[in-house]
Amino acid sequence: MHNELKLTDMQTLESNKKTIQESTNTISLDLPDFTTDSYKDAYSRINAIVIEGEQEAHDNYISIATLIPNELEELTKLARMEMKHKKGFTACGRNLGVEADMEFAKKFFSELHGNFKIALEKGNLTTCLLIQAILIEAFAISAYNVYIRVADPFAKKITEGVVKDEYLHLNYGQEWLKENLSTCKEELMKANKVNLPLIKKMLDEVANDASVLAMDKEELMEEFMIAYQDTLMEIGLDNREIARMAMSAIV
């Protein structure tokens, strides 16, 4: 077409050369400088969240086993895996010469962790599984998936290994909830309404630090919604039910 044709209010891709150039260089352009102070500062909190998250996941799976003792062996296996992940992520921080801000991370998880503890004391297994095996696992998987694309080579390798395991954990909670859906649906919805907004809040809280690590908030949220929606679908909820549940993340 003519050269004088201009990009207008109806944007067309064919006229959008700049983006095409951007796309061919994505891989090298998107990687941040891992050695700057600002990167390390942000990493000290993100890395701590990950380490604390894996520790709490370990503790939570051991706790969940007290509610379903016949699953002890399987849950202990999952818990052990989480400790292995914790070690891996600790090594990632050390590799960059960063000390994890564990105090920040404990505070970061405190509200969600508090809800888990209350549910555990009441013996609300569905709520415990929703928090740990659905919400936290989906949050972790989404963050790891985004991180892999922009991580330093050492952390990238570690994280790729972790993600493979995490899908198994998501699957564990999913299977139990699927089998018991008829009896646990109401509690699942209720617990979701309380806890999904916390995930959204946590995501907002780390957005700035994440962006220093070149992790885009929009992408994190989308990855979370994909993992979350996939799990709920596998559990056996229909589109409308999932839409209703996801609403809690938006308001």
Added chain:
Amino acid sequence: MFGLIGHSTSFEDAKRKASLLGFDHIADGDLDVWCTAPPQLVENVEVKSATGISIEGSYIDSCFVPEMLSRFKTARRKVLNAMELAQKKGINITALGGFTSIIFENFNLLQHKQIRNTSLEWERFTTGNTHTAWVICKQLEINAPRIGIDLKKATVAVIGATGDIGSAVCRWLINKTGISELLMVARQQEPLALLQKELDGGTITSLDDALPLADIVVWVASMPKTIEIDTDNLKKPCLMIDGGYPKNLDEKFQGENIHVLKGGIVEFFNDIGWNMMELAEMQNPQREMFACFAEAMILEFEKCHTNFSWGRNNISLEKMEFIGAASLKHGFSAIGLDKQPKVLTV
């Protein structure tokens, strides 16, 4: 299983549809919410060919809307996530509809094979461009004589001649139709010269020079809204085939003896019983659809599980003949001037 990846024609339209489907969380959301929305498998359908074979398929809405075109990363994610969903659902052959294939091609998404824990298998996807090109050519051959244009004497201009569909249309016109003259218009001159060499025919020209000379104009490039067309300078009668996406030609070309035809749309011989084409605003949504979508169905009917249309300038005459014959066999026909779908606006 066949799959169709589509999207709404505008953000407003998308919200309205989401509300109808009960996806309240995104229906109420702003564009930022839509940018984080996962792809949705909206509908499953069973389709029976004119030969009696039955196949099953799914429609996936990528949750992309044209307003996201300026957000390169978002657009890229929407396409790749929808493709991942199609593959995870075990769909054998999925067509990339609307802007999906354009984004895939222009943003060079071939380099993004790994999506989370899924390694995309390209052979499961097709742009549907071979069928679209064949349908546009058939629309030209059938409808030009109906409005008094003799193909043997006709000058045909192809706007966007170097694109995947455009070059295939040129190839077909030169080799299969006996038209009098082919005018080729495109933004980039180098590929245009290569195409002319390959075809051993056709005249390279500008849009301004081509329009007054052409009895038939095939548009396979999106037309910017600001372009001013003087319809007095057009030949009468003239046939305009709107083969681009979105289809907005009839806003520019109105007048006596100017016939605008929605290009690349087919009609199935039977009602399909789906809601998805209502979402695409077809005039007869139970039967009409984009030819690229139909290509996925045809390939599934034929058990031809391969990325039949893929990459740029790979559409041969043989492939067009194959998909055309299969299209007719299974009950598809190109829509003509008497069957005009509503305007698809963006």
